[in-house]
Amino acid sequence: MKIQLPLKKGTPNTQPEIEFEQLVIIGANGSGKTRFGANIEERYKKFSHRVSAQKTLSIPNFVSTKSKEVAESEFLYGSWDKNDYYKNSGWRDSRWGGNINTFLLNDYEKLMVLLHTEEYESSLNYKEKGGEKPNTKLDRIQKIWEIVLPHRRLSKKAGVIETYPTGEVEQIYNASEMSDGERVIFYLAGEVVCSPENSIIIIDEPEMHIHKSLIKILFDLIENERQDCSFVYLTHDIDFAFTRQNATKIWAKSYESTGLWDYEILDNTMPIPEQLYLEVLGSRKPIIFLEGDNSSIDYEIYEQIYFNYTLKPLGSCDKVIECVKSFNELEGFHNIQSYGIVDRDRRQIGDVINLNKKQIWVLDVAEAENLLLIENIVKALATHMGKNADEVFLQVKSNLISFFSSQLESQILLHYKELLRREYYKLSNFQSQKIDDTEIEINSLFEAINKRELYNNIKSDFETAITNNDYNTVLRLFNLKKALIPESKVCELIGIRNKEEYRKMVITLLKRKDENATILREGIDLMVIKNVT
Template sequence: MELTLPKKLNASQPITLETKGLVVIGVNGAGKSSFGKCLLDQYGSLAKKISGIHALFINNNVEEPISEEENEFSRLQSMITERLFMPRLSEYEKLILHLQSEEFEAAVNYKEACKVNPDLLPPVTKIDRIQSIWEKIFPHNRLVRKSGFIELASGSRDSDSYKAERMSDGEKLVFYLIGAVLCTPLNSLLIIEEPETLLHNSIKNLLWDEIEAMRPDCTYVYLTHDIDFAASRPDSKRIWIRSYDADTRIWDYELIESNESFPEEVYMEILGSRKPILFIEGTDTNSIDSRLYPLIFPDYMVKPMGGCQKVIETTKAFGQLKDFHNLESKGIVDRDRRTQGEITYLREQHIFVPNVAEVENLLMLEEVIKTVAHRLMKDPENVFNQVKENVIKLFEKDLESQVILHAKHLVRKKLETTVDRKITTVEQLAEHVEGIQQNIHVQDIYTNIKNEFSLYVETGDYKNILRVYNQKGMLPQSRLCNICGISNKESYLNLIISILKENKEDADAIRSAIKESLGI
């Protein structure tokens, strides 16, 4: 369907989309409902609004024309009469009555048709189709039809049934949504308000997949603030509404385009927060990165993206879209033996690299150790000096393996930059490879790194040791926990987290030390 969207801010021409689905997403109050109402008015009889949550309850706010002569007393009298003699029904109850009426009519017609053709198969009614999908959504329950009403039973065939009025709101909602869509005219434009409401995550996507497959002729417009649901409609277009001016009836919205570097669901989640964004490594919410950085940068939305390359790609992609979202974005990646040239390049892309080899090393910064020691009523200088001495000894013991690690990385980077991409023949390639050794002096690289690391040991350069020492077991092996009287590394991290959450003077000291390590 070619869908003409409501008026967009700063757009000279109406915007049209050729699509069978549109997801309209935005925060509460952004103007999604007004957007849907505009489409309803625009498409008239072709459009139908479906609101599951409103359908379950009687709407007492129905607007009815009132003559100027009608006084408050007569209005009240009319309302009482209506409630007593013509009680209102919810949309859900109206649907049940409509379906039962159709079921009865189909049964009568079938009975009459069988008099002429006894072998005639029974018709498939709307309730049959609803039942098929409903029982797929709730596989442990089944719908039982009896004369004049519908009952609900558990999955076992010999179980007792009970009236459908005792369904949970979620079960009623699923029944209503399937039935409401099924009863719409051919090729309808369906405005679905909050399609995820009252639905568990495990069923909401399956339900709408089934409904869309049941009525492929319809065009679906979903009004939602649920990021996961919005991302679950892969064949739909998506727009993000920033705001709505009710006086001019103009919306500020943008079409969200996906790319490999920046998945739509991530984009929508970030837009919904309206905070500046900080992309970090890791996926586990219990990782040190995920637990530490949100407290170091409380004004940012911290989003783990997996590996370092994903952080780099996403930060760049988000920065390129700044004209749309107007949000500040940064990234943090582990040092991973990067050269100063690499770090400088990343910083130009607003991607920061801590001045420590591992994220665990942030917990070993001098100011962090001293702050924790002071909190535990230990002598900060004494605690730090003991830890520093132990770390230097550990580094000296692992010196050779650390030198090799750094030398391998540097050689690898030099190989990447040395290979000539303009080579066109195998002879040129063979000649080039033979010449690489002349350009990469492995022994010199090894010697220089070893001399540098040995100097750190000799001078007790604790800060630089943290910068180059890739050893995840350094914190427990340094005996920091024992010296502070803490049981283990997890308890030490939890104490730092609790200090940061207090947001007092000690938190400022830890936060400043970690930000300084990041060069911020």
């Protein structure tokens, strides 16, 4: 979605234009975040829907259905009339009571009426015309709600929603008696599911009444449910902001005057400004530094695996190692634990052990992209696409090992080159104090390097992997960026057009937070070496 932001203080004042899928406006209380969101809503009113922080969460015990046209209009615009007055110009007065910034939004009943109306009409249409069983808006909300709150279940009846503990139907009670957290999770999911197609959904204080452990799961599911929409979040909670890892972030400093804000669009490659930490609560989660950037595959994958960590891509492996070292040296000052994850590349086991001691975790595959080809991911995607998982994996395995065999000599030499580089680096660690003695020591160390033996050992390891048909070892050894997925033929085998679609499907399955996603996360986590000795 491309929009023009509200007027930004400067010399001269400007209205930046940005393109985004998720936008987080973060700032202290009183910095003008709500007005910022209302400004966007008013300028893009024909395709936006805003959820106020000031809202009543009172669920009616029972609602009656209406015509779908009336129910939708009352939900979206506050009222209905056949001339579309409220839709076109009267929505400020009807939905927002004439004050779009501070009015207490009271639309839970309108939401429930719309949901039950759509449920009734979908069921009636299915009864009369047959076809595929409808997946109603209530069905979609129920799925999200029960994933976020796995210890509870929802029950739908005519005009009524009830809830009960999982496996204890006899303890059922009306949804009006749900806790604030349970009600707001249903409400937010409902507001998003019922928003118009391809709209901007603006949510003020999305973290309100929701336990921090549930926030990431909820909004991952909500965003995944409405991939056609763009999301704007208004928050003072930096922990929430960190859960929207790929979002464009704006620091709202202050509301200067009518229609003018002092704000800053944060550069994703730079750390969040120190002032922001002083104005809002800082994240107290442990941090994991990563290679790559916000768009790299390792960042996308780890974001779905390590929920309880703040992730920070730094670019190079050396920066990750350096930053973890520096950060942990200051742990007594900030009390935040720091870790790093780096690719295996061509590291020997001794190198992995030394990195683990420094709280650097190492992939057990050559590079992050190889994670997409581990067995349980290939099988999960094959099953998802209706293919025989075992047959697909066996063919992928055969294709990849065959391709590895064709690249054997070049791969051996790459590993050999890296091993020699490390051996030669050791020559600089001489102990002698005089140049004559130093030359003797270096020459002695150099002559002690058996270059042919190093090569033969690497060659033997590679050939053994092929002889044993050892797929996991091949993934650990095989460094050839962007080639492995195409050469494995996995996309053709499961019916996906290209590598990018394959990658997106992996992330989508991980975001679902169901049993299959748990299996995928655990499988990937096992490929990260953390405590080898």
